[in-house]
Amino acid sequence: MSDSFAARRALIDRTLADAASRTGAPAVLAAPIRRALESPGKRVRGILLIAVGEAFGCRAEKLALAAAAIEMIHASSLILDDLPSMDDALLRRGAPTLHREFGEDLAILTAVSLLNHAYGAIAKAHGELSPRRWQMQQVVQRVVDAVGWDGTIAGEAVDLHSEGSTLDFDTLEFIHSRKTGALFVAAAAVGGMLANIHSAPLQRIEVFAKNLGLAFQITDDVLDVTSNPAVLGKDVGKDEQRLTFSKLAGVDGAREIAQELVATSLVAIEPLGAAATPLRELATMVRDRVR
């Protein structure tokens, strides 16, 4: 990881740790919240938000709260994914899953509280930056759509209920574009909106993020097959019952699709010139996960 990414990640980690230390939650809830916010993560969605905002002239410090909000939403979705009624996972980010350590009830309440808190943080981030072209309502709705009824939650629902059915690319694209893609695109879009960009540059950023998000998900699929839990920090082989790109196209085929998606993402931001250098570095990082 390059120095600039490490610095952005550290900034996000500090912002999350700060939130964890000031929840005002009763002890029984404060402990799982702290675990959820402080367990190590790649923070790739938050880094993406900051990299986009910085590419268009925002300072990283001003973007940290929104980036942390996106990471809270992501952490929330991981906690839910791991529940016994969903993936029933044992390991996440190198530690026992939240429900195994704190019980299912507190895991669910923690996940819901992280999503809830994120909306306050997004509103606050918009309030501080006050981008002329984007009203708070538009930014909030953008995140609501990414998470909601045709977003991450929809992807998760279809993923859980399409197991065992016929494998097909369309269903898989539906699931991945929502489960992973939607929040990637929203992270990039919020970064761009907070930096006050619109029309063509914003659209380019969104195409970049959409392709990069899908590539990221596919590299996850590949790592699920080729890695071991000690390296990955989460259960592997969980995808056996599930549609994945590596099952549809084989590991080598999936790797190839990921490379192509990264290439497409890079084409989208070509006209943005030198400002988009951090975005190119991010794309390269994703590509190199499964090289």
Place this chain on the structure above:
Amino acid sequence: MSDSFAARRALIDRTLADAASRTGAPAVLAAPIRRALESPGKRVRGILLIAVGEAFGCRAEKLALAAAAIEMIHASSLILDDLPSMDDALLRRGAPTLHREFGEDLAILTAVSLLNHAYGAIAKAHGELSPRRWQMQQVVQRVVDAVGWDGTIAGEAVDLHSEGSTLDFDTLEFIHSRKTGALFVAAAAVGGMLANIHSAPLQRIEVFAKNLGLAFQITDDVLDVTSNPAVLGKDVGKDEQRLTFSKLAGVDGAREIAQELVATSLVAIEPLGAAATPLRELATMVRDRVR
């Protein structure tokens, strides 16, 4: 129920049904969302929001979206409450609980999606009314605080984890003020903020709602002991393992506390004059639940 309350409730029901018909969710998720939004409810929190806004000159139609948002958040919390890892309830609003009909995974995803969607609706309601004195960020944060780390979710966490411990009024007050009180107060406050009131009148409304919410919860405790599921539409006797006011003070004592809280709520809005008549009617309705 008086005609004006029936009209407000019908308006909220229509707004919820409208949202249910336009989720854009995949079929597997659309069905439990529709069930959650269209199952009959008292809508007391939404009615409270509208009654407050109307008392200060807003039209009910303009407040319907915010009222529906509060009812979505309430519906979300009921779905979570009923889960096997929490209350493990069989019956809610006269029908099988959502997880019994659709499975635990879809119940959880539905609950989370309702909370998520509510924030878009609140932002939109603020955008349409644009109260001069209150920025969107303040209204959103108000709801975030009511739901979150020191709100409904905190109350639920402490409630679940204080079972079997020594009964005491302070813990019970902590639980009730958050589990029920926080969303009552937020509903009233949002109604007032959207109607552009502030300082003393808003504070009076909040004191009114706080006392009324607690009274409402205590009448629920009493009904849990004195009612049967066919009448109540949800499991009764679920509170046996749990701290309740009727256990602490006896059924008659709890009834008396509820009456006193309603009286206190009425004192708070006395100076508001004739405009507050609908709020007085609402308080009377709560009192008469266990008369």
